[in-house]
Amino acid sequence: MSTNAAFPPYEMTTDAGGFEGIDVEVAGAIAEKLGLELVVDDMGFDAALTAVQTGQSDIAMAGITVTEDRKEVMDFSDSYATGIQVVIVKEDSPIATVDDLANAEMIGCQKATTGYIYCSDTPENGGYGEDHVTAFDTGALAVMALVNGQVDAVVIDNEPAKSFVAENDGLKILDTEFAVEDYAIGLAKGNTALLEAVNAAMADLKADGTFQGIVDKYITAE
Numbered sequence: 001m002s003t004n005a006a007f008p009p010y011e012m013t014t015d016a017g018g019f020e021g022i023d024v025e026v027a028g029a030i031a032e033k034l035g036l037e038l039v040v041d042d043m044g045f046d047a048a049l050t051a052v053q054t055g056q057s058d059i060a061m062a063g064i065t066v067t068e069d070r071k072e073v074m075d076f077s078d079s080y081a082t083g084i085q086v087v088i089v090k091e092d093s094p095i096a097t098v099d100d101l102a103n104a105e106m107i108g109c110q111k112a113t114t115g116y117i118y119c120s121d122t123p124e125n126g127g128y129g130e131d132h133v134t135a136f137d138t139g140a141l142a143v144m145a146l147v148n149g150q151v152d153a154v155v156i157d158n159e160p161a162k163s164f165v166a167e168n169d170g171l172k173i174l175d176t177e178f179a180v181e182d183y184a185i186g187l188a189k190g191n192t193a194l195l196e197a198v199n200a201a202m203a204d205l206k207a208d209g210t211f212q213g214i215v216d217k218y219i220t221a222e
Ligand code: ARG
Pocket: 003, 004, 005, 006, 007, 011, 045, 062, 063, 064, 065, 066, 083, 110, 112, 113, 114, 115, 157
């Protein structure tokens, strides 16, 4: 499994040097069902997507949003979660809604993510233009830049956003959502045998409660 373990609560590193998170545990449970051993390979998010396309990994699991462009270069399992792109700002920010993002001097995103792709698009396509978006290697670095005043807002998936806001004083998540997306496991194009096996294993894990048990461990219901 190729991933980018800087995306809580889906994938993160442990103090002991291992990996944990929803994706890591679900992938482990899928592997067990299939009689396989899970090996987690941590890399940049863009590299994690490329790795599965080139056969360096068998699956990519990294809170990956299904998009039409990505579907041209990889296959996706059935979706296993909803992701929402949200906006993080400082508590005293003049940016109060998603519409105010148009006034932001600089927006921070994680490199190669859908947040970056949407925000850096042209204004005609609903974005803010490349000049107004900075790509960081991780979401945590984008949030650090927000804390330091180098960017005015960060656009990122809602679950990592909650965890970054909890870790840093003076930040908040806007109530209005930027985009709603589906997460799925990425596979090499045409790897139908593994795709079907993964979908079947996932369906079993959902039916027997294992999947929900893993989610509940990491995401507490409000
Ligand atoms: N859902 C977003 C996307 O697919 C961000 C995923 C980032 N994942 C990560 N492990 N860093 O573009």
